[in-house]
Amino acid sequence: xxxxxxxKIALVNSxxxxxxxxxxxxxxxxxxxxxxxxxxxxxxxxxxxxxxCRMDHKKLKEELSSMQPALVGIASMTPTVPSALExxxxxxxxxxxxxxxxxxxxxxxADTEILTEEPAVDVIxxxxxxxxxxxxxxxxxxxxxxxxxxxxxxxxxxxxxKTPNRxxxxxxDALPHPSYKSxxxxxxxxxxxxxxxxxxxRGCPFQCxxxxxxxxxxxxxxxxxxxxVVDEMEWLISTYGAEGISLHDDALTLDKKRIFxxxxxxxxxxxxxxxxxxxxxxxxxxxxxxxxxxxxCNEVSFGxxxxxxxxxxxxxxxxxxxxxxxxxxxxxxxxxxxxxSTIIGYPGETRESLKQTLDFIHTLEPDDVWLCLATPYPxxxxxxxxxxxxxxxxxxxxxxxxxxxxxxxxxxxxxEISRMRKxxxxxFYSPRYVLRQMVKGYVKGNFxxxxxxxxxxxxxxxxxxxxx
Numbered sequence: 087x088x089x090x091x092x093x094k095i096a097l098v099n100s101x102x103x104x105x106x107x108x109x110x111x112x113x114x115x116x117x118x119x120x121x122x123x124x125x126x127x128x129x130x131x132x133x134x135x136x137x138x139c140r141m142d143h144k145k146l147k148e149e150l151s152s153m154q155p156a157l158v159g160i161a162s163m164t165p166t167v168p169s170a171l172e173x174x175x176x177x178x179x180x181x182x183x184x185x186x187x188x189x190x191x192x193x194x195x196a197d198t199e200i201l202t203e204e205p206a207v208d209v210i211x212x213x214x215x216x217x218x219x220x221x222x223x224x225x226x227x228x229x230x231x232x233x234x235x236x237x238x239x240x241x242x243x244x245x246x247x248k249t250p251n252r253x254x255x256x257x258x259d260a261l262p263h264p265s266y267k268s269x270x271x272x273x274x275x276x277x278x279x280x281x282x283x284x285x286x287x288r289g290c291p292f293q294c295x296x297x298x299x300x301x302x303x304x305x306x307x308x309x310x311x312x313x314x315v316v317d318e319m320e321w322l323i324s325t326y327g328a329e330g331i332s333l334h335d336d337a338l339t340l341d342k343k344r345i346f347x348x349x350x351x352x353x354x355x356x357x358x359x360x361x362x363x364x365x366x367x368x369x370x371x372x373x374x375x376x377x378x379x380x381x382x383c384n385e386v387s388f389g390x391x392x393x394x395x396x397x398x399x400x401x402x403x404x405x406x407x408x409x410x411x412x413x414x415x416x417x418x419x420x421x422x423x424x425x426x427s428t429i430i431g432y433p434g435e436t437r438e439s440l441k442q443t444l445d446f447i448h449t450l451e452p453d454d455v456w457l458c459l460a461t462p463y464p465x466x467x468x469x470x471x472x473x474x475x476x477x478x479x480x481x482x483x484x485x486x487x488x489x490x491x492x493x494x495x496x497x498x499x500x501x502e503i504s505r506m507r508k509x510x511x512x513x514f515y516s517p518r519y520v521l522r523q524m525v526k527g528y529v530k531g532n533f534x535x536x537x538x539x540x541x542x543x544x545x546x547x548x549x550x551x552x553x554x
Contacts, residue, residue: 093156093226094130097121098177100160100169101136101143103484110276111138115283115334116190116215117161118264123216125265129223132268136173139270143169143176150180156226159211159219162190164463164486167200174206185229187222189215191298192483195465197239198246210239213302214288216261218252254304258288259314263321271326277537279360281330282322286315286348290336292366294391295402295467296429296460299336307340312347316355323359330533333363339370346374349381360384360533362423367413368405375420385423385534388413393446394439397432402467407446414450423526423534425454431495431503432460433471440498444510453523454538455514457507458488515542 099114114135121131132153136146150158158177162170170193174186189211193200197210209229211218218237222229232240237252255261266282274280287309290299322328339345362385363378375386390410392398398405410426417424426447430440447455462469462479463486472479472493480492491500520542527535 092127092129093223094153095124095132095157095159095223096150096153096155096177097131097133097159098146098161098170098173099133099135099137100166100173101141101146102166103169103172110281111274112281112283112332113138113264113266113269113271113274114161115264115285117159118266118269119216119261119285120159120219121265121268122262123220124223126262127220127224131265133265135269138273143172146173147176147180150177150184154181155184157185157187157223159187159189162188162192164192164461164483167192167196167483171200171204171206174204178206183227185209185222185226187211187219189219191302192464194302195298195463197248201239201241201246208240212237212239212248213251214254214304217255254289254306254308256308258308258310263318266326276330277533277540279329279533280327281332282326282328283332283334284315284318284322284361285334286310286338287335287340291340292337292404293402293467294389295400295471296432296463298463298465301465303336307337309341309344312344312351315348316351316357319352319357319359319361320355323357328359331359331361333361335363335365337366337369338363339365339374342371342374346377349377349383352381357382362386362534364389366405367410370413370417372416372420375417375422379420379422383422384532385425386417387425387427388417390414390426390447390450391429392432392439393428393443397429397435397439397443400434401429401432410446411450414452418451421530421532423454423532423538424452425456426450426452427456427458429460430457430507431491431498431500432468433475433477433495434497435460435495435503436497437502437506440503440506444506447510448514453526453535455510456488457510459491459503459507461486461488461492 097117097120099117117133121133124131134149160170160173177184177186185208186206187209188207193210194212200207221235236249239248289304289306289308291305291307293300359382361383364387367388391401391403393407395407414424428443462472477493520539523535523539526532527539
């Protein structure tokens with residue numbers, strides 16, 4: 087007997103209201119996991135990826151009006167939360183009886199604020215969402231007995247109710263592969279190549295003051311088995327024609343044996359695919375990076391954060407500048423494309439410490455640099471620190487993208503940070519840099535260097551035109 091489909095559910099990645107530059111498009115991995123678990127339980131799920139579909143809120147409203155889902159789930163990152171809230175309003179206008187559920191990092195840590203200020207949102211899912219959203223869906227259409235569902239926040243008789251946190255999923259191998267069947271998979275390309283995301287672990291035992299990863303996914307490192315990880319890689323290649331994979335782990339190389347086993351599994355199956363990852367400078371060795379390179383890794387990103395040990399200690403990174411220099415050096419020796427990110431303008435940052443960081447990055451000679459302005463996201467220790475100090479913070483969430491000053495540091499004016507940041511980029515992305523990336527990309531075959539050769543060349547052309 088054929089099983090009857092349950093309620094329709096729409097999962098929304100909200101439209102981009104305005105962007106100063108275009109990010110590469112990746113499938114919304116979090117929504118894809120939610121969809122997979124719901125589909126596994128026979129719900130009829132559609133992911134609406136508005137950025138990939140070039141869909142604004144008007145078109146989103148038309149889509150939802152046509153679908154009439156019983157539940158609309160909306161993702162929320164801090165810079166996109168105004169758009170997410172507009173999506174919630176649009177959902178209620180298009181489907182007055184639908185239940186609107188919001189999740190993601192911003193909603194998790196600003197749940198009370200959202201529910202107080204936005205009547206279109208019915209429920210907030212906090213933290214890891216697969217089991218929680220499934221339980222909500224199983225209570226449709228009325229969402230009764232909400233107080234018995236762990237990991238949610240909702241309003242009842244005008245009061246905000248928070249249920250106890252839901253325990254984290256311990257066996258990640260039990261999760262199905264993410265569901266991409268309702269997504270425009272051909273649009274997720276970088277320089278013509280189809281790049282898809284993969285998550286091989288969750289949880290981060292490190293508690294950097296600017297990050298919510300350990301609160302969102304727990305301080306315990308939870309890992310999928312090497313076979314399960316490479317099974318998904320093979321599935322992405324055979325099913326969707328993936329030409330590149332981006333691993334979205336917070337601490338990929340924390341377990342040395344596991345990363346060796348993953349690489350051995352890739353090599354033994356003869357999978358020919360470029361992949362990149364991010365990890366910590368104190369969690370790599372020459373042996374690990376060499377093995378990763380043999381298994382197809384082209385790129386590694388390190389959170390260097392600062393070239394000043396005092397600032398490194400302030401952000402609770404628990405690494406040294408010497409460890410950063412060593413990690414970058416050995417990664418370059420293995421032929422990897424090396425990207426580094428920094429946090430600049432942190433409380434206590436001075437012109438001297440920022441100059442120390444910029445000089446340090448120049449000596450490292452990485453292949454790419456992200457100079458991220460310290461951004462006090464909800465839930466971070468950084469935000470709590472700034473609130474205690476009484477410093478004013480920008481209230482426009484769209485500016486919380488690490489490119490804008492969010493608070494005024496009395497030791498270092500925002501204008502000075504922006505000036506030094508621009509000077510650094512103008513010097514770093516030089517004609518010599520473009521040539522080096524062209525050689526590394528087109529002669530030595532590193533795909534990430536090809537991307538940066540094009541990007542930096544365009545940046546140089548823009549600078550030339552802007553001065554004409």
